[in-house]
Amino acid sequence: MRTVEEHRAAVLSLVSALPPVTVPLSESLGRVLAADVVAAVDLPGFENSAMDGYAVRAADVAGAAPGSPVFLDVHGDIRAGDTRPHELRAGAAMRIMTGAPMPAGADAVVPVEDSDGGVQRAALTLAPDVGRHVRRQGEDVRVGDVVLRAGATVTPGRLALVAAANVPDVAVAPRPRVVVFSTGDELVPVGLDLEHGQIVDSNGSMLAALIRAAGADLVGVGHLADDVAAWTTLLERMPGQPDLILTTGGVSMGAYDTVKEVLTETGTVDFVKVAMRPGMPQGAGVVGESRTPIITLPGNPVSSFVSFHVFVLPVLRALAGLDPQVPLVEGVAAQSWSSVAGKVEFARVVSDDAGVRLSGGQGSHMLGALAEATHLAVIGEDTTEIRPGDPVHLLPLVGQD
Ligand SMILES: Nc1nc2c(c(=O)[nH]1)N[C@H]1C(S)=C(S)[C@@H](COP(=O)(O)OP(=O)(O)OC[C@H]3O[C@@H](n4cnc5c(N)ncnc54)[C@H](O)[C@@H]3O)O[C@H]1N2
């Protein structure tokens, strides 16, 4: 039997990083930056007022106070967006609006609330310190500063920073193109009437969602019956020019495990047992003239879900040029449970302030516990018993808040 690490290394050896893509900033939300972003301008780009009021020389209004105003002539208005150069004469003030450029010679702003609001001549009742209510050029960001590092995910706040830094396009990690095939004669699309013996193809919906949540592009999804001819045709003409093909089902020991039968014949896909629970039967290799990487996941829904997190997610990350390994987080067990010796167990758990608990029944067909889980608890092959208070390594689930 292969170890989890050995099989992960085997699937990772099938892929190499795709080149980064450049996208308009408006399309970058949620994407991972592939290069540092460098500011094209200072922020603020010029010295400007933080308040609606009067631009002054602080020295000209020293001594102003409520009840003992200083009177200054007002030499015009400066509005936000005014691109003309202005100069403040000694002993005068200019009305200025929030965001408007400070006139040369001014070094402070008196808010309009601390005045009589005069337009020709104003009574000012505040003596501001030098620099008061003035936003200095470059105090936030300097032109040439790295404002975001490669690897950062673009959030609305970061997007605002890049826009303000006047950078219209960003290099981001590519979205790998993935196709998914569910296999098995028992599968029926969701919403149709089920005959006895039939089930809904929930893995198709699940894997499509996982692929999208992992930041990849789903470029094809389908169902294949356990039919060798259909498979052979498909392998000759794979739609969607995918970077990765995923299948679920048909990889264990059954007499009708067609995926295994057809792909074994190609000689380029290995079927192995991995020392893990769930997710023991796995397959991986390349298919077709394009030698497209393929990962064949076991059909049991929980096995498929766990295998996605343990093997497919690192491959998608590697294709996107990211560190394949998602960091584990630490939790503390709040209950006891037993784990099988000799296999790594990926238990479906809830982890919150109350600690780590199993999220429900752990059968590899049990979707109830999957739906409630926040993490997979990674229990080493030598551990057979988890007790309350034990530290637990946790793999965060894709798409989980
Ligand atoms: N004799 C043995 N039998 C089994 C072994 C074994 O080693 N020896 N391994 C078991 C383990 S572990 C797993 S996991 C499964 C893997 O089976 P397959 O990958 O061949 O998957 P299927 O047989 O096609 O289906 C298994 C199970 O999952 C349901 N299924 C399949 N596809 C879907 C889908 N798209 N959506 C929802 N549910 C799906 C299917 O109906 C079966 O109940 O093999 C064990 N057997």
Ligand code: MOO
């Ligand atoms: O290992 Mo299977 O994946 O138990 O369900």
